Amino acid sequence: MLKVRNLTKIFNLGTINENRVLSNFNLHIKEKEFVSVxxxxxxxxxTLLNMIAGVYMPESGQIILDSKDISKMPEYKRSAFMGRVFQDPMRGTAGDMEIMENLAIANRRGKVRGLRWGVKKEEKDFFGEYLKLLGLGLETRLCVKVGLLSGGQRQALTLLMATLQKPKILLLDEHTAALDPKTAVKVLNLTEELVAKQQLTTIMITHNMKDAIRLGNRLIMMHEGKVVYDVSGEEKKSLKVTDLLDRFEGISDRMLLA
Ligand SMILES: Nc1ncnc2c1ncn2[C@@H]1O[C@H](COP(=O)(O)OP(=O)(O)O)[C@@H](O)[C@H]1O
Ligand SMILES: [Mg+2]
Incomplete structure (x- = not known):
């Protein structure tokens, strides 16, 4: 499904601040795999997620998605078939637009535009049904401006928008880190539900090792731009946080990971 091949990313190349973040990085992800990082x-x-999404171009290497080399494809084109949720709840939605308008934009992602902008009745009903999934009561507030929602509600909405048109790959970057613990659990459960329902190929970065163990069917640990641990299946299911800390201790200070 996704092949990251010999990818190298160097920031500020040729300056005193030169920083080689990824060096001949390789990662293959199968269809429907849910990888926590x-x-x-x-x-x-x-940086890895940004490279996959096309925010930065690589110094060398390729990104292949569905057997197609997208290494040189600009970000806006990739966004037609990728879903992204960031740590910052403000980033994924337009605060000065209504819930319905935000959903309408997400629903038109990757489709030919130039048609009417108005939201059709069927579409409105569909959004209402979809919002019920969240269990936040937003289905009755379709015309409310997103800026009035809480961070958690906004992040849940972003997640819904990222998956409204089934993405080829869903990219989550610490998307629950800015939420209070209770809301974080809700958004994480919703993540699990949406990924399972649509069988999405997913990469989820998290600093929460319990979440990394609980969610997904594969776990990778990165250190200094390399994959230092890659585990899946039964072995992953039986992992404990202490196992991850022990692994990390072999290469660095475990405090860095914790
Ligand atoms: N746009 C950028 N310009 C310069 N350096 C960057 C940029 N983005 C990330 N970096 C650097 O790349 C390194 C890896 O950052 P990042 O990928 O954000 O790490 P992580 O998400 O694992 O915490 C860091 O040293 C960071 O300072
Ligand atoms: Mg990060």
Missing amino acids: IGGNGSGKT
């Missing part, structure tokens, strides 16, 4: 601060996790 952990690793210390600055280990290159966000």
Whole structure:
């Protein structure tokens, strides 16, 4: 499904601040795989997602999605078939637009535009039904401006929008880190539900090792731009947080990961 091949990303190349974040990085992800990614601060996790999404171009290497080389495809084109949710709840939605308008934009993603902008009745009903999934009562507030929602509600809405048109891959970057613990659990459960329902190929970065173990069927640990641990199946299911810390201790200070 996704092949990241010999990918190299160097920030500020040729300057005193040169920073080689990914160096000949390789990662293959199968269709319907749900990969959680952990690793210390600055280990290159966000950069990896940014490279997959086309935010930055690589110095060398390829990104192949569905047997197609998308390495040189600009971000806006990739966004037609990728779903993204960021740590910052403000980033994924337009605060000065209504819930319904936000959903309408998400629903038109990757489709030919130029048609009428109005939201059709069927579409409105569909959004209402879809919002019920959240269990937040938003289905009765379709005309409310998103800026009035709480961070958790907004993040749940972003997640819904990212998956409204089934993405080829869903990219989550610490998307519950800015939420209070209770809301974080809700959004995480919703993540699990949406991914399972649509059988989405997913990469989820998290700093929460319990979440990384609980969600997904594969776990990778990154350190200094490399995959230092890659586990799936039964072995992943039986992992404990202490196992991850022990692994990490072999290469760095376990405090960095914790
Ligand atoms: N746009 C950028 N310009 C320069 N350096 C960057 C940029 N984005 C990330 N970096 C650097 O790349 C390294 C990895 O960062 P990042 O991928 O955000 O790590 P992580 O998400 O694992 O914490 C860090 O040293 C960071 O400072
Ligand atoms: Mg990051």
